[in-house]
Amino acid sequence: xxxxxxxxxxxxxxxxxxxxxxxxxxxxxxxxxxxxxxxxxxxxxxxxxxxxxxxxxxxxxxxxxxxxxxxxxxxxxxxxxxxxxxxxxxxxxxxxxxxxxxxxxxxxxxxxxxxxxxxxxxxxxxxxxxxxxxxxxxxxxxxxxxxxxxxxxxxxxxxxxxxxxxxxxxxxxxxxxxxxxxxxxxxxxxxxxxxxxxxxxxxxxxxxxxxxxxxxxxxxxxxxxxxxxxxxxxxxxxxxxxxxxxxxxxxxxxxxxxxx
Numbered sequence: 501x502x503x504x505x506x507x508x509x510x511x512x513x514x515x516x517x518x519x520x521x522x523x524x525x526x527x528x529x530x531x532x533x534x535x536x537x538x539x540x541x542x543x544x545x546x547x548x549x550x551x552x553x554x555x556x557x558x559x560x561x562x563x564x565x566x567x568x569x570x571x572x573x574x575x576x577x578x579x580x581x582x583x584x585x586x587x588x589x590x591x592x593x594x595x596x597x598x599x600x601x602x603x604x605x606x607x608x609x610x611x612x613x614x615x616x617x618x619x620x621x622x623x624x625x626x627x628x629x630x631x632x633x634x635x636x637x638x639x640x641x642x643x644x645x646x647x648x649x650x651x652x653x654x655x656x657x658x659x660x661x662x663x664x665x666x667x668x669x670x671x672x673x674x675x676x677x678x679x680x681x682x683x684x685x686x687x688x689x690x691x692x693x694x695x696x697x698x699x700x701x702x703x704x705x706x707x708x709x710x711x712x713x714x715x716x717x718x719x720x721x722x723x724x725x726x727x728x729x730x731x732x733x734x735x736x737x738x739x740x741x742x743x744x745x746x747x748x749x750x751x752x753x754x755x756x757x758x759x760x
Contacts, residue, residue, distance in 0.1 A: 547715030
């Protein structure tokens, strides 16, 4: 099934508590081809996460629209998985039950679903933890559970909102490698929000750079690094050139400098 994401001239305005309007996004048009990994970076508050929620069907844009596979997005879809910065696991139940939760909502917990969940946990290095509760797991392990939960319905699209942002540096690197491994095994159309330029370049096929609020797309940087990838890539001249180009937009804007 085709799973390309198309965003058409999306504007979004929030109403603040005092009743004033706060523009979050302005004129966003974006296409993410089928099974391509696109990372989105930009200054804090630029609307990266707002755009993710619009693509997910969690909120409606003020203007414009989104399609996935040619179908307009008007509400959350079963073929879209979402991973947030915090794992948001159910604390009172087991790891396996947490992964199965999306299937249980749809009344689809059967032997095939359990096999799928257990297979994902094994692939994520969590075999033997199926009957633990989230509080017995480290932060990185909890986020692996959240990713398994997002994948258990075999979605065509994966939306990830700073999924490693709350982790320590070493765990973050480990999770980046884990995500590379998952994507190589089962490619999906991915919209990945991050504040880390290096993470964006390492993981993605293209990096979208957004301006400060109201968020606009100021550059789209193609990443032609071969796959499979690893952290040995970070010293490659093409890796460094892409990272410099992205940082020039973000930090040049912040400090009133030109992009060069």
